[in-house]
Amino acid sequence: MSNKQLGMETLLSNPEVKKIIDNLSLEEAERITYVPPKCEAFANKYSILSPTDQYTFSLDPEVLKKLPRISSNKVQLISGNNETDEPHLTAFTKERRIGIVFSGGPAPGGHNVIAGLFDAAKAANPRNKIFGFLQGPDGIIEGQAIEISERLINANRNKGGFSMIKTGRTKIDSKEKLALSRETCRKLNIDALIIVGGDDSNTNAAFLAQELFDDRIQVIGVPKTIDGDIQVKDSNGTMLCAMSFGFHTAARSFARNIGSLCVDGHSDVKYWHICKVMGRTASHLALEVALQTHANLTLIGEDLADYIDEKRLKQAEETQEVDYSAYGMTLRHLSRLICDAIVKRAAAGKNYGVIVIPEGVLEYINEIQIIITKLNTIIADYNHTHDKDFHTTFPTLEDKLEYLRRLVRGVRPELPAGLWNAHDDDLFNDMPDFFKQGLLTERDSHGNFQFSQVETDKIIMTMVKDYLDILKEKGKYTIGIKNDYFQSMLERDGLDPDFYGPVMFRNYGNGEFLLIKQDIISKKTLVQTFIKSGKLEQEEELPPAVIRIYDKTVPKFRTQTHFFGYDGRGSDPTRFDCDYTYNLGLTVFSLVANGATGQMAAIKNLDQDFSKWEPIGVPIAPLMHLEERKGKMTLVIEKSLVNLESNAFRIVKALREKWLAASPSDDDFRSPGPIRFTGKSEEERPMTLILNAIGA
């Protein structure tokens, strides 16, 4: 130890050290001072709502029955005014107590929703109070809330996460929970409840709006989810809400890292990077990542569901039969498609690359979807008829499997006939344990299957590896050798390439990359081929340069797996998400101050320049449809999936071969770079939005 070493106390109190280890990084210190611009309507002192018949929806009859109080809501246009009449002034500036809650997974920008709401509420009446319910809907049920202070807001402006009040996934779905929520609102004298959440949470907001209508408690939803699957169009196809908040940031965050993996792969040329990206059902995030990075292969779940096996179809036509298995993707077939891509790149000398797999891809594989739906029903049935839930009663995989076996033997005759039969049991038992475990994993409080808990990538890639081994044995998976390289390596050792080349390669003299003959699958068969051709004597050895070249044709399939999800959800928001969420917060206050309920705050024209953004209120009830949840048909907001007719998807599809780059030309990767808060180098809106708006 040196004598000059400073004591720890002195070191820690050194101003330079203090600055370096401060919690607030330089980037965040700059972030919290950013003031998002306001939509034109909010540049005024007051805002008013105008219900419009310009946008119409078709209502599911079940909605009319279950949500009569809010089912006739219309789209509300919002405009600003610096002067207003007395009744509106009184209503707008009335003292209010507004509660806000985050529900579901975090999404970048949530803090700015609160900031926008806070600023607008205080500007309308400084006595207005905003309460944040803690840890999601549990905070409402249990009456746990904090008053949001200016100090708290200022420390969190433009920052990622939901850490200010945390979040949770509880659903307010029973009479008891509803009664407790009502009690909390009454105790706190809450005038309006704001639910910031995804499709399920906004569904919940609609039911709360219905239930709390007579208590005169307004309920407003805010479209949050990195999955990007809340998109609202009216029945004429006019886009009212093009994207939930958080999507842009999460996609940019994943793309930045996947872009770096493209660079790494392209540099050390030995790994296939397998990147699973979040998105429980919809593949919007994977699609945006594909556009941002040009990864070699991106699976889009919705595309697989639409898959038709032309070869099988043709065979069936010839035999005049109907082959139902030709429609829709199987796991086996999917693994074959991935192998095809890998084999093609290897033939062009590229035994490396990047594959993007959306976490919800299995939902689009027919055989798996059927198993998931059956298990949903079985688990829901068990929970419904027993005191202890399925997962507590059957803690281990073996316990669960035993219960399923009992079902085959008919222990629950109440279940639909043959719901779980011997065929299902066999199919299920053929799967690896980790997959079975994943499929049996606990459903979330909304009854959703938790795809993030399943090692989707492992399941697919295990099958890919197995099939690649078979292709390797058949001599079909081989690394192409650049012709120039072959020539120079042999000439360097004084050998004539034209003497050896035609014996070894199936395309010698034809093509930039030479492919080893299919029946040369080992050094032994290489030697035998030369002996057979008369260019090598028995007992004679092949020159080392030829052996070295042969070794280079033998592929090793090496993978590195990565999961992108939670990192993107916790990322600091892009400027797009900062501006979007702040204006959503302002919209929320406008809806509340103008007496709306059962509406979702939204910003129209997100695909256009900020000057064209229009705050609106979207009625939640018409967005609902019936869907299977926990084994029952339930009214929920319909998720928006990737539209296969959209520009964004069609472009990705058209460029698939180019980005696969299974050709002598270089890879086509694109590096999106980090999320940048300042400067002009970050695109202003999600690429998907910009592309889909072209020509619309």
Ligand code: FBP
């Ligand atoms: P929300 O729909 O609540 O926004 O959450 C989306 C999501 O991030 C999915 O992409 C992912 O499957 C899931 O949350 C993971 O949930 P959990 O946080 O419970 O692991």
